[in-house]
Amino acid sequence: MSLTDELLGTVAELRRTVADLHGELTRNELVAWTAGNVSARVPGRELMVIKPSGVSYDELSADTMVVTDLHGRLRDGDLAPSSDTAAHAYVYRHLPDVGGVVHTHSTYATAWAARGEPIPCVLTMIADEFGGAIPVGPFALIGDDSIGRGIVETLRASRSPAVLMRNHGPFTVGRTARDAVKAAVLVEDVARTVHKAFELGAPAPLPAEDIDRLYARYQNVYGQR
Amino acid sequence: MSLTDELLGTVAELRRTVADLHGELTRNELVAWTAGNVSARVPGRELMVIKPSGVSYDELSADTMVVTDLHGRLRDGDLAPSSDTAAHAYVYRHLPDVGGVVHTHSTYATAWAARGEPIPCVLTMIADEFGGAIPVGPFALIGDDSIGRGIVETLRASRSPAVLMRNHGPFTVGRTARDAVKAAVLVEDVARTVHKAFELGAPAPLPAEDIDRLYARYQNVYGQR
Amino acid sequence: MSLTDELLGTVAELRRTVADLHGELTRNELVAWTAGNVSARVPGRELMVIKPSGVSYDELSADTMVVTDLHGRLRDGDLAPSSDTAAHAYVYRHLPDVGGVVHTHSTYATAWAARGEPIPCVLTMIADEFGGAIPVGPFALIGDDSIGRGIVETLRASRSPAVLMRNHGPFTVGRTARDAVKAAVLVEDVARTVHKAFELGAPAPLPAEDIDRLYARYQNVYGQR
Amino acid sequence: MSLTDELLGTVAELRRTVADLHGELTRNELVAWTAGNVSARVPGRELMVIKPSGVSYDELSADTMVVTDLHGRLRDGDLAPSSDTAAHAYVYRHLPDVGGVVHTHSTYATAWAARGEPIPCVLTMIADEFGGAIPVGPFALIGDDSIGRGIVETLRASRSPAVLMRNHGPFTVGRTARDAVKAAVLVEDVARTVHKAFELGAPAPLPAEDIDRLYARYQNVYGQR
Numbered sequence: 001m002s003l004t005d006e007l008l009g010t011v012a013e014l015r016r017t018v019a020d021l022h023g024e025l026t027r028n029e030l031v032a033w034t035a036g037n038v039s040a041r042v043p044g045r046e047l048m049v050i051k052p053s054g055v056s057y058d059e060l061s062a063d064t065m066v067v068t069d070l071h072g073r074l075r076d077g078d079l080a081p082s083s084d085t086a087a088h089a090y091v092y093r094h095l096p097d098v099g100g101v102v103h104t105h106s107t108y109a110t111a112w113a114a115r116g117e118p119i120p121c122v123l124t125m126i127a128d129e130f131g132g133a134i135p136v137g138p139f140a141l142i143g144d145d146s147i148g149r150g151i152v153e154t155l156r157a158s159r160s161p162a163v164l165m166r167n168h169g170p171f172t173v174g175r176t177a178r179d180a181v182k183a184a185v186l187v188e189d190v191a192r193t194v195h196k197a198f199e200l201g202a203p204a205p206l207p208a209e210d211i212d213r214l215y216a217r218y219q220n221v222y223g224q225r
Numbered sequence: 226m227s228l229t230d231e232l233l234g235t236v237a238e239l240r241r242t243v244a245d246l247h248g249e250l251t252r253n254e255l256v257a258w259t260a261g262n263v264s265a266r267v268p269g270r271e272l273m274v275i276k277p278s279g280v281s282y283d284e285l286s287a288d289t290m291v292v293t294d295l296h297g298r299l300r301d302g303d304l305a306p307s308s309d310t311a312a313h314a315y316v317y318r319h320l321p322d323v324g325g326v327v328h329t330h331s332t333y334a335t336a337w338a339a340r341g342e343p344i345p346c347v348l349t350m351i352a353d354e355f356g357g358a359i360p361v362g363p364f365a366l367i368g369d370d371s372i373g374r375g376i377v378e379t380l381r382a383s384r385s386p387a388v389l390m391r392n393h394g395p396f397t398v399g400r401t402a403r404d405a406v407k408a409a410v411l412v413e414d415v416a417r418t419v420h421k422a423f424e425l426g427a428p429a430p431l432p433a434e435d436i437d438r439l440y441a442r443y444q445n446v447y448g449q450r
Numbered sequence: 451m452s453l454t455d456e457l458l459g460t461v462a463e464l465r466r467t468v469a470d471l472h473g474e475l476t477r478n479e480l481v482a483w484t485a486g487n488v489s490a491r492v493p494g495r496e497l498m499v500i501k502p503s504g505v506s507y508d509e510l511s512a513d514t515m516v517v518t519d520l521h522g523r524l525r526d527g528d529l530a531p532s533s534d535t536a537a538h539a540y541v542y543r544h545l546p547d548v549g550g551v552v553h554t555h556s557t558y559a560t561a562w563a564a565r566g567e568p569i570p571c572v573l574t575m576i577a578d579e580f581g582g583a584i585p586v587g588p589f590a591l592i593g594d595d596s597i598g599r600g601i602v603e604t605l606r607a608s609r610s611p612a613v614l615m616r617n618h619g620p621f622t623v624g625r626t627a628r629d630a631v632k633a634a635v636l637v638e639d640v641a642r643t644v645h646k647a648f649e650l651g652a653p654a655p656l657p658a659e660d661i662d663r664l665y666a667r668y669q670n671v672y673g674q675r
Numbered sequence: 676m677s678l679t680d681e682l683l684g685t686v687a688e689l690r691r692t693v694a695d696l697h698g699e700l701t702r703n704e705l706v707a708w709t710a711g712n713v714s715a716r717v718p719g720r721e722l723m724v725i726k727p728s729g730v731s732y733d734e735l736s737a738d739t740m741v742v743t744d745l746h747g748r749l750r751d752g753d754l755a756p757s758s759d760t761a762a763h764a765y766v767y768r769h770l771p772d773v774g775g776v777v778h779t780h781s782t783y784a785t786a787w788a789a790r791g792e793p794i795p796c797v798l799t800m801i802a803d804e805f806g807g808a809i810p811v812g813p814f815a816l817i818g819d820d821s822i823g824r825g826i827v828e829t830l831r832a833s834r835s836p837a838v839l840m841r842n843h844g845p846f847t848v849g850r851t852a853r854d855a856v857k858a859a860v861l862v863e864d865v866a867r868t869v870h871k872a873f874e875l876g877a878p879a880p881l882p883a884e885d886i887d888r889l890y891a892r893y894q895n896v897y898g899q900r
Binding site: 573574 | 873874
């Protein structure tokens with residue numbers, strides 16, 4: 001496959017968007033060293049744009065991003081793709097509405113993942129954004145489709161755009177890469193707040209009907225139309 | 226209602242002030258993504274200036290702020306107002322001395338709110354600024370006056386300019402928007418310090434008469450006259 | 451008393467030093483809003499330079515600093531001095547080797563102060579810098595010499611340049627204002643580390659003879675001669 | 676020994692590298708005041724480049740770095756070397772593959788060190804980077820080879836590039852100074868995450884065979900070839 005001019009324009013724009021969005025990971029202190037990555041699906045194509053492996057966040061630019069197909073094979077770019085590429089690719093193959101994927105090892109979300117405990121829905125913000133408890137996915141080794149499959153199966157059983165992969169860390173998805181980054185920021189924010197709440201007591205989850213009303217309202221009313 | 230020239234001058238200044246004060250929310254790490262807002266009453270008018278809904282803090286400017294009446298109806302500006310506008314408006318309608326309102330989901334204040342526990346007055350700073358324990362307001366769903374009413378009833382029963390709305394987060398008020406921001410910064414600061422104190426023990430509250438003396442002194446002596 | 455030209459030169463330099471050192475308080479996240487202050491003794495004079503009351507850290511400059519005598523009476527400057535001036539002044543009157551004083555409400559140091567617990571000497575850094583456990587001073591109300599007296603009596607019974615004033619926060623001293631700021635930075639650093647250590651266990655204090663050797667070495671060997 | 680022109684070129688480059696890498700210590704909040712240092716071995720020489728003692732991080736530059744031999748004696752530079760020079764030098768003398776050493780008192784790693792507890796391998800990131808639990812070294816006083824010997828003996832019994840020196844803090848090593856800094860950043864990151872995980876439960880360590888597979892893969896596949 002060679003990239004047409006039109007496709008090259010779309011890809012160029014996505015390379016910039018994805019490179020810039022990594023700045024939100026550092027600004028929100030979700031990542032240490034190079035341990036986190038953002039990708040975006042190339043709309044209508046079997047392609048995605050993703051971070052190269054092991055490159056510092058201040059060396060990232062549109063040019064250093066790489067393009068792979070949805071089996072993780074390099075299609076454009078000079079560097080090797082993120083070591084998490086297979087997981088991102090699996091998600092795009094199996095969840096057609098997902099346009100962006102983010103993976104971090106952010107502290108509090110990863111602490112819940114290390115214990116294998118979902119984050120209970122004890123805050124209106126969790127009901128708004130995640131529609132209920134934030135679920136835990138299975139422990140899976142890197143190297144084949146295990147991580148991707150664990151993400152997809154867990155997300156399909158939930159309204160949450162975030163999954164806490166056991167002993168590993170959070171993966172988030174969104175309609176766009178920016179939405180997935182938002183979910184990565186907010187899953188760490190609520191993971192931290194709920195952690196603090198449980199350090200000194202045991203807050204009760206919100207009633208299911210209140211969660212449903214908050215979630216429905218937020219998905220339909222919040223932001224600019 | 227159309228805005229007169231004089232009123233436009235006042236509103237223009239408040240738009241800038243309110244936009245700038247959101248910078249204190251990010252600088253003090255009180256907000257994640259777009260989850261927090263500042264408003265100011267337009268003095269002598271049934272109007273307020275407030276953040277637009279779902280807009281990033283680095284895109285905020287005097288121009289993007291919106292003006293609503295005290296029932297939350299848009300009067301000036303191109304964007305939809307904050308989804309918390311009804312709560313701000315209710316506070317201005319019922320507490321005539323309040324000139325500014327702030328809402329955040331800051332981590333530690335929200336953790337106390339998730340447990341539904343007031344922050345006990347175990348520090349001289351809490352006596353100075355809040356005049357006693359920082360109270361908890363009821364759980365209330367967004368969509369009508371429930372949140373606003375919960376804020377007002379709780380603040381009326383206390384000297385505190387901050388209320389921890391249960392399972393939700395803090396709201397603060399002040400004579401000006403800047404004063405309300407100061408209360409938002411300090412409620413998180415003392416929520417964090419008292420949280421840390423209780424993690425390793427159980428500090429005793431200050432005696433009521435000491436709280437009264439500290440509060441009286443601070444309200445009358447601190448700062449520049 | 452009117453200030454001579456020579457004295458004015460010294461004072462002008464100290465105003466700049468003290469103003470700049472407040473930047474270390476914010477950079478090291480020791481203060482929220484305006485709640486912390488640095489002062490310096492004017493060498494050989496019954497004078498000190500201190501922060502004005504209730505002024506933001508980004509508005510501080512050499513010009514806005516104020517000069518008081520060692521009973522807290524304004525001698526030079528346009529603004530009212532810090533509300534903690536009496537405590538600083540008392541320290542200078544009673545501890546002639548002290549050239550700088552710092553007061554903050556830094557989170558972890560204040561949490562130990564809220565419980566009234568000294569920070570035990572479980573780290574080589576504490577032995578180096580503080581020469582043993584960091585002591586707690588009495589609860590004292592602002593308004594007379596109680597706070598200053600509590601600071602001085604506690605410091606005299608210890609090698610530590612820091613004291614945790616009960617239910618209030620840390621005060622630190624040094625040969626210079628910069629040394630006092632260093633102690634304010636390090637007392638928060640070790641307060642936090644020891645807090646974390648105790649959250650998951652109970653580290654044992656270092657043996658007294660090791661503390662003595664570390665303290666002696668550090669006071670004589672560290673840094674540039 | 677006088678330095679030849681060629682050696683001076685290598686040393687000049689290492690001075691800059693080592694000075695710059697201290698910026699990663701502050702950016703990643705691993706150090707308070709001047710309490711942390713980076714060194715690099717001069718390849719093929721019995722020399723190392725290290726931070727001067729007690730100098731602020733913003734005053735560090737290529738010029739202020741110092742060169743010592745591998746017994747800590749000053750060979751080039753105007754300032755006294757770090758008070759931890761003997762420990763760095765011992766590591767270079769005994770571990771020939773080590774090209775860089777870092778020492779910090781980073782909060783969470785030091786908290787584990789204060790309790791004398793290794794950080795258990797409950798996260799894939801720990802398996803990847805450290806190949807198992809992060810070990811604790813003995814308590815040792817500064818002043819002779821005790822600290823260096825404790826570091827070397829502990830690292831030889833482990834795959835980890837980090838050791839938690841008891842009641843003191845972490846030391847890390849790497850093929851280069853940059854690798855040692857990476858290990859210093861990541862040991863604090865996982866120390867924090869595992870601390871948070873244990874605050875609310877007791878995560879189980881990964882099975883030894885999974886740790887081996889993750890470690891082998893990461894050492895061979897991650898990053899750019």
